[in-house]
Amino acid sequence: MREGGWFLAPIWVIGGAAWWWWRWRKGREKEEERREKKIPKGSKGWPLIGETLDFIACGFSSRPVRFMDRRRDLYGKVFQTHLLGKAIAVSTDAEVNRAVLTSDGFVPSYPRSVAELLGKDSILQAEGALHRRVHGVIGGFLKSASAKAAVAAELEHCVLKSLSQWPQKGLVFVQDETKEVCMSCRKNIYLFMFWAITGAESDVTFVPFWITFPVLVKVLMGMGPGEDLDYLKDQFQEFVAGLICLPIKLPGTRLSRSLKAKEGVQRTINKIVQAKVQDGQYVMARDVVDVLINESITNKLTEMPTSLISSILAELMLPGEHSVPMMMTLAVKYLTDKPLALEKLREENLTLRRKKVNAGEPYTWSDYMSLNFTHHVINEALRMANIVNGVWRKAIKDIEIKGYLIPKDWSVLASFSSVHFDEQNYPDPYEFNPGRWEKGVCGSKFTPFGGGQRLCPGQDISRLEICIFLHHLVTRYSWVAEEDEIVSFPIVKMKKKMPIRVSPISF
Template sequence: MDNLVIVLILAATTTAISILSIVFLYRNNSNLILRSKHRRRPLPLGTLGWPFLGETIEFVSCAYSDCPESFMDKRRHLYGKVFKSHIFGSPTIVSTDAEVSKFVLQSDAKAFVPSYPKSLTELMGKSSILLINGALQRRVHGLIGAFFKSPHLKAQITTDMQKYVQQSMANWRDDRPIYIQDETKNIAFQVLVKALISLDPGADMEFLKKQFQEFIAGLMSLPINIPGSRLYRSLQAKKKMIQLVQKIIQARKKEISSISNEVARDVVDVLLSDTSGQLTDDLIADNMIDMMIPGEDSVPVLMTLAIKYLSDSPTALQQLTEENMKLKTLKDQLGEPLCWSDYLSLPFTQNVITETLRMGNIIIGVMRKAMKDVEIKGYLIPKGWCVFTYFRSVHLDENNYDWPYAFNPWRWQDKDMSSSNFTPFGGGQRLCPGLDLARLEASIFLHHFVTQFRWVAEEDTIVNFPTVRMKRRMPIRVKRKGDH
């Protein structure tokens, strides 16, 4: 309830800050609709809701409910899969149509640019990969994406993930609950930080963890940057983290002559090796902090939700366990360690992860701003309006998936994951570069978990807003296999 109040205040405050522009938009909205009649395509059907507030309060209240897509479903039935609304201070075209969303995601910066709440844009900074556009965005995204796909990094991630998973699980006891969400966050954060800046556990890692918690708490805060405010404290935490990363960058630049002759050890090496002159130290440091978010949020939640769904599906758990035990037995007999390709070669394990991504909707959608009037599938998206591509409605649409609310990993045995109906990592030029690593980390965690433990999950529920998470952090009671 406290979080609901905070987010409602955020929505109202964001709207108040933008009040003049909103009044202008409302004053001219009738003219815009009238002018649109003289164009080839009309605006989508829908309503802009209450003056100033729009439909934000209803959207947020639905997002916190057990059926967060109810806001979208109600309007889809009234207006169709693409409709107009007014949420978070902006007139918005909402797309629950897979083809329209794909078009938006694949368009370049001449048509659409990222659009995020003010507090998030201030925390990310102008040089964040989430906000930059054009050639610079393609350059940074391409360099990072190529490195994340490299066998060298996958091998390193596998080694680190195995080490941190085993260290974590070695401390699990059967006389107290294990909080899966906490355990996976600790593991994934360390693995990702190692891949980004080659920082090992120790004093600097603990400092980084502490400051990062302060930083990420402000992502959905009131957009008020004054001493003592949540946003101010988060910005101060980011400055401290940037100072640490800058020290690493400066030390690395002294070794720059050897970097060109060696395989890049982390993302800092990759970006420092760029010769375009566009990637400043500040840009590199800023993006290292921003790219730590998946280690705190999306990857741990993926692993946690997989355990949640498996706990509720004994048949799926049994097949997953048998598949992983078979691989473990084979590798033990051969006397070989598991490599990254072993984990990704398990078909049912990958189906479990895919189904978790579809049902969990860790990223519910993305927001873009139209830089010009855009027409698609008979709809007009006016210049200056936001577009909200809502993935969750597509993933839970019974026209796309039979029994969409049922956890059914077997559905992926004959289904194409490249379809526009499945976009858990976004798409287009901004497709998440770490999607392969997320699958790899989840595969490793599930393998070691199901081959070492039996467990009973305590009662818990999924919270879907402002980010997806387990309400009680997914407590389970474990017993090691072989123990009586």
């Protein structure tokens, strides 16, 4: 038997292998079970459309975060769903959102409608050295004291010129008028930024004048009046209208029409960019196109193709077109509905105005930043408005946050609006209450400008614009508003454009 014992060897080998396979299989099953428990729960809804229809329906209601609230109550603060053609995990948790914004394990990943309309060269979706360089170029120009002083003076000039015309207009539509204010302000701010980038800061002289879309395009691309400008304006408005829509490209759909408009915008911009490219030679910067071309020439690490330059130009038009003007409009709406807050705001700003008038001094950046209650009003308006209601990211590896596992390649929507309307973060969240900000700001629970490396580089100037607008509005005028309501989808706006009648007041 001993001599023939070697016949048992294969049995021992097979038996041992089977035992180890069984152990490995059980271990894997336990690991998968533990993994499944950590993956966000939820429902993906109907085939293809997922839960998009419910999402849109809630968006049109008076409480658009109701979609998130329902699922948070069912599945927890992080849940999975299917929206706008994309399966995603949604976070309504402030700490998880902060991790998504700051972690290198997440990269931009937007709904198909946004991704297709902005294109692969969009700076919104850019990563690495290119994103850091463009972000730095756009955001770095306001670091010097001279820059802040010049920008504050220009903003004030544009606001005063606009407001002076309101009493004579009878019925004023605030949503339209504030858009004109912001376009005018941004014209010279853009000019200053581009001169500052090229090192000519000391030579900057602002030449204020009244503009709308045509002059903004003149500053960005050097385009003057004519058929091309008229065509670009029409196509740009059609393009923006489809940024949030169902990802269906059938003829006649919203996305199809916007994609066609985008082609028109790109053709027009590309024609201008191509005409300005002079065999790779550095040129004197007269507009944004020149600055970006020069940046591409002098910094080979972040060389910019003409398609990227065109995308940057299109995206630079968006803030003046919607975000800040809408915040000004909503601030007027919220203050109209809360007369006690309006009175307190007026008292604080009248105190500053009397001080400046009696001393015969011009306003400074610091003066506007010293208006504590005014900034409480701005914070509260930002919290309630949620112009940017969230950001979309994709996990490039398995990431565990606060007990939740976000698997590799999963998309994540970090919902800012859900955090801003969470009663655990803000008692009576649907109540406009600037006084709640007297205790300070909790960074992770207040993210109107995003966060991390993609924190909006224009947040300071946006706050300043709103502050200057409110200061001169409430210290020089009173108003009576007609009934109006806020629409939150597909973009935040007023249903009737916020009509008011304005009268001068003495101080």
